[in-house]
Amino acid sequence: MVPTDGYQKKLDQLDQAVKRAEEELQRAEKED
């Protein structure tokens, strides 16, 4: 069983969303 390209892309997008959220949180904490 191998992940399809679409599923891998979805995982990558979710991973990017997590990274963006982490950066956003760091920025908010710095501003504080």
Added chain:
Amino acid sequence: MNVRIVPQLVLAAAAALLASQASAEVLYKLIDKNGKVTYSEEKPKNFDGQVIRLDIDPNANTATMPRPAAGANSGEPTAAPARKASNAKKPSAEQRIAAARERLENAQRALQDARDHPAESDMQIFGNKAEACAWSLRMATRRSSISSTRR
């Protein structure tokens, strides 16, 4: 005799004036052969196309403006209250951090969920199908046992 006629003439003139104002509330939508739409206040005489009469109700499109504040006439700029309101709505640092943390948790949860529970269409089978089916069955059994232990 003439003195009695004058008020009636005045009334007739007033009625005619009102009637002419009422007719100003009518528009005509003109659609020519090519589908081009134009509007006119007067009904065209020789128009080769469709003419649609539009009765405009001038009271239908009124906007309700907010009432001026009590001190509006004291020379105070009117934009100041709006600016104050926008400042009041701005979230505090704690709120922004809490919102950012919530977004991060949601994103992490979505990623974990997508990793843990891929749909059947998310995976493709290479090699022996029987082995792949057995593997899927094992995974389904494990998933059900995990969910039952969570309960």
